[in-house]
Amino acid sequence: MAIELHPLEQFQIERIIPVHVGGIDASFTNSALFMCVAVLLASALLLWGTKRRELVPGRWQSLAEISYEFIAGMIDENVGHEGREYFNFIFTLFLFILLGNLLGMIPYGFTFTSHIVVTFAMAAVVFIGVTIIGLARHGFHFLSLFVPHGVPAVLLLLLVPIEVLSYFIRPFTLSIRLFANMMAGHTMLAIFAGFVVGMGIFGIIPLGVDVLLIFLELLVAVLQAYVFTILTCLYLRDAIHLH
Amino acid sequence: MDLAAAKMIGAGLACIALVGAGIGIGNVFAALINSLARNPAAQVTPFAFLGFALAEATGLFGLAIAFLILFVF
Numbered sequence: 001m002a003i004e005l006h007p008l009e010q011f012q013i014e015r016i017i018p019v020h021v022g023g024i025d026a027s028f029t030n031s032a033l034f035m036c037v038a039v040l041l042a043s044a045l046l047l048w049g050t051k052r053r054e055l056v057p058g059r060w061q062s063l064a065e066i067s068y069e070f071i072a073g074m075i076d077e078n079v080g081h082e083g084r085e086y087f088n089f090i091f092t093l094f095l096f097i098l099l100g101n102l103l104g105m106i107p108y109g110f111t112f113t114s115h116i117v118v119t120f121a122m123a124a125v126v127f128i129g130v131t132i133i134g135l136a137r138h139g140f141h142f143l144s145l146f147v148p149h150g151v152p153a154v155l156l157l158l159l160v161p162i163e164v165l166s167y168f169i170r171p172f173t174l175s176i177r178l179f180a181n182m183m184a185g186h187t188m189l190a191i192f193a194g195f196v197v198g199m200g201i202f203g204i205i206p207l208g209v210d211v212l213l214i215f216l217e218l219l220v221a222v223l224q225a226y227v228f229t230i231l232t233c234l235y236l237r238d239a240i241h242l243h
Numbered sequence: 244m245d246l247a248a249a250k251m252i253g254a255g256l257a258c259i260a261l262v263g264a265g266i267g268i269g270n271v272f273a274a275l276i277n278s279l280a281r282n283p284a285a286q287v288t289p290f291a292f293l294g295f296a297l298a299e300a301t302g303l304f305g306l307a308i309a310f311l312i313l314f315v316f
Contacts, residue, residue, distance in 0.1 A: 008314060173300070180303035181296075183310065220299075227296040 007190035011114055011183065031112045038099035038112075042092075067095070071229070078233040082240050089129075090236075093122065094229040101182060101221035105214070114182035116175060123175035126232050134239030145242055174231060181224050185217045250313055257309035264302020271295050 017028035049064025057065055071091045075083040083090075097113060104111025112118050134142045146163040147156065192210045196203040275291040 173304075176304060176307060177296075177300035180307040181300065184303050184306050187310070220296075223292055223296045227293060227300075230293065 005191060005194040007187045007194065010110075010186060010190055013115075030110045031115065031118070034100070034103050034110045034112050035096075038096055038103060041099055041103075042095040045095075067091075074230060075233055078230065079237045079240065083233065083236060086133075086236060090229060090232060093126070093232060094225055097122070097178065097228050098222065098225035101225055102218075104182065104186065105218060105221060111182050111186060113178055114186060116179045119175040119179040120171065122228075123171040123178075126174065126235065127171035130232075130235045130239045133236070134242075137240060138242060142239070142242070145238060170235060174228060178224050178228055181220055185213070185220055189213055189217065250316070253312040254309040257305055257312060260305020260308075261302045263305075264299055267298030267301065268295055271298055 014030050015027040016030060016033060019026045019028060045060070045067070046064050049060040049062075052058070052061065054061060068091070071094055072087060075087055075090060079086070100113040100118075101111065103109045104114065134145070138144075146160050146167065148159065148163070151159060189210060192206040192213065195206040196210070199206065271291055271294040275287060278285055278287055
């Protein structure tokens with residue numbers, strides 16, 4: 001009994017509306033479709049939630065207020081009140097990644113955050129943005145970020161290259177963390193699902209494992225969005241406060 | 244040794260990195276249980292989840308290399 005597995009088929013990009021501009025393929029793909037769905041859902045949550053401004057909030061207003069408070073609290077705690085001006089960006093980032101991860105958990109849904117190009121674009125924006133913010137605020141004094149305080153000069157020769165390396169590796173770790181979590185989770189689900197039919201009556205075992213894995217994946221979806229956002233806040237804190 | 248066989252071996256070797264992930268996650272939650280047992284009112288659970296995600300991420304870097312070897316090269 002041959003068990004055929006195609007676990008990576010689910011990440012295939014398909015063109016829904018072919019668009020060719022000049023020599024560039026700018027088609028509307030399934031990835032783009034789910035990004036639009038994520039944006040629409042985020043907008044709907046906030047617009048619907050703030051429609052009626054009751055003092056004792058109803059369910060939608062509660063949701064909108066809770067998500068606002070969550071991010072505002074995160075920024076306040078990790079960046080301080082200078083981080084308030086970056087609230088819009090961090091809130092958008094969190095909701096986009098959260099909805100991206102969760103939309104992939106719907107059957108036949110596409111996880112656009114499981115592609116390295118998407119996560120790397122977001123991580124690159126965060127990294128370049130935070131570096132520019134740091135340079136704009138502190139000028140060349142920003143480079144003191146790489147020279148920890150109270151270190152003897154001999155150790156500095158070893159420590160500064162390590163600090164610089166660990167600074168420049170940030171966009172890569174940020175993006176690969178999200179991408180690997182999403183891709184590994186969905187690939188595992190597909191692999192176990194592939195075993196179910198071929199194993200006959202014992203197929204209930206991979207099915208049970210899949211059910212448990214879906215719980216884990218839901219947790220990981222929310223958690224990875226939270227981790228991306230809180231790391232962005234921490235990098236922002238480093239750039240603004242320089243220690 | 245032909246390429247397909249070498250890929251399989253490489254992917255298998257790369258997955259050894261997940262041992263570190265397992266140990267790390269175990270450490271994180273052991274510390275969480277210890278601290279909550281000593282002081283149940285401590286609000287360390289968000290840090291436990293942050294630690295879990297970061298420890299898992301390092302293991303998944305290894306898994307990403309395994310997938311890279313298997314399906315890209």
